[in-house]
Amino acid sequence: MSIIKKINEEPKEYQERALDAVCINESHLTHPWWHNFKYLAVGLAFGIIFVKAEIISWFRIQEMFRLQSFHMYGVIGSAIAIGALSVFIIKKFNIKTIHGEEVEFHKKEFNKGQVIGGLLFGLGWAITGACPGPLFAQIGTGATVISITLLSAILGTWVYGYFREKLPH
Amino acid sequence: MNWIYQPWPWYVAGPLIGLIIPTLLLLGNKSFGISSSLRHVCAACIPANIKFFKYDWKKEIWNLFFVLGIGVGGFLTMQLMPNSRAINLNPKLIDELSTYGITDYSNLVPMQLFSWENLFTLKGMIMLVVGGFLVGFGTRYAGGCTSGHAIMGISNLQWPSLVATCCFMVGGFLMANVILPIILTL
Numbered sequence: 001m002s003i004i005k006k007i008n009e010e011p012k013e014y015q016e017r018a019l020d021a022v023c024i025n026e027s028h029l030t031h032p033w034w035h036n037f038k039y040l041a042v043g044l045a046f047g048i049i050f051v052k053a054e055i056i057s058w059f060r061i062q063e064m065f066r067l068q069s070f071h072m073y074g075v076i077g078s079a080i081a082i083g084a085l086s087v088f089i090i091k092k093f094n095i096k097t098i099h100g101e102e103v104e105f106h107k108k109e110f111n112k113g114q115v116i117g118g119l120l121f122g123l124g125w126a127i128t129g130a131c132p133g134p135l136f137a138q139i140g141t142g143a144t145v146i147s148i149t150l151l152s153a154i155l156g157t158w159v160y161g162y163f164r165e166k167l168p169h
Numbered sequence: 170m171n172w173i174y175q176p177w178p179w180y181v182a183g184p185l186i187g188l189i190i191p192t193l194l195l196l197g198n199k200s201f202g203i204s205s206s207l208r209h210v211c212a213a214c215i216p217a218n219i220k221f222f223k224y225d226w227k228k229e230i231w232n233l234f235f236v237l238g239i240g241v242g243g244f245l246t247m248q249l250m251p252n253s254r255a256i257n258l259n260p261k262l263i264d265e266l267s268t269y270g271i272t273d274y275s276n277l278v279p280m281q282l283f284s285w286e287n288l289f290t291l292k293g294m295i296m297l298v299v300g301g302f303l304v305g306f307g308t309r310y311a312g313g314c315t316s317g318h319a320i321m322g323i324s325n326l327q328w329p330s331l332v333a334t335c336c337f338m339v340g341g342f343l344m345a346n347v348i349l350p351i352i353l354t355l
Contacts, residue, residue: 016326038196039234040234042189042235043234043239044241046242047240047242047246048242050242053178054277055293056258058283063258064341065263065341065344068259068262069258074179074183079186079322082190084200085187086194090191097196097197101198101239103194113338114314115331116311117312119307122336123340124300124303124340124344126340126343126345130304131308132204132207133203133239136239137243138277140240140242140245141246141276145285152305156235156309157208157211160305160310161309162173164221167284
């Protein structure tokens with residue numbers, strides 16, 4: 001089922017949730033809540049990689065934006081390469097999820113937000129040395145003051161939601 | 170077993186991160202993305218009758234488990250297998266940062282900037298509060314962050330994600346090279 005068709009057919013709640021999201025995750029199966037622990041496990045692995053490869057280091061981000069090191073370009077570039085190969089293989093061989101569901105991919109429509117919002121996020125990324133994922137990992141490593149940055153990021157998301165209708169898209 | 174205590178090179182970390190994409194897809198049809206978790210927190214805690222936050226956040230609760238896992242992963246790594254040697258940085262960066270009085274490389278974030286004592290200074294306020302706000306506001310306005318756009322979006326060949334990623338980089342270059350040097354001398 002195409003995503004457009006789906007948005008037209010599904011109830012309003014789905015449309016609201018789909019706004020400005022890269023992904024909307026609608027499983028047609030319902031699982032007990034403890035199934036979510038598998039995502040906690042994947043997150044845990046991600047957190048370990050973040051620290052071990054110094055991806056959450058403010059210094060590494062400064063190097064990246066000054067073109068002083070290849071490290072972060074290598075990390076992001078090779079992640080995209082493996083990600084793209086995986087997506088290709090899943091599509092090509094129509095690989096199903098472990099529960100036998102069809103894997104769904106979502107089209108992303110272009111809007112001005114990707115430019116304006118992208119620039120604003122870039123400014124913030126170079127100040128904090130962290131995109132949203134590393135914020136959680138930095139707090140975990142004991143930099144507790146980053147919880148203020150996280151709260152501020154949540155506030156920023158909220159303010160965006162508040163002014164969303166008035167912003168150019 | 171030495172590698173456990175060494176920092177991992179990019180060609181180990183990058184492909185492992187790339188493998189998170191099929192893992193999430195195959196475990197339960199989840200698209201890799203992190204910044205959405207901030208929106209789900211808003212929807213769960215302070216929806217305030219705003220249309221953008223009036224949706225059933227419980228359907229996306231996996232995302233909150235995922236980011237909680239990232240925090241726990243960071244904690245456990247520091248406790249059990251921290252990197253045994255100090256971060257190996259470009260000497261040019263070390264020179265530049267020393268002119269702003271940043272000399273402490275013992276943590277992943279510079280403790281001379283990111284500390285509770287600095288929170289109520291002008292510089293600290295900009296770095297921690299304004300920086301965080303830009304990350305939250307910008308990622309949602311852009312519809313995703315490094316994970317959702319740069320890694321998941323480009324992997325799925327979505328050109329708007331490539332546009333967004335280029336804009337992230339432009340913003341970052343501008344801040345790191347032009348604006349941040351001014352902030353750091355405050």
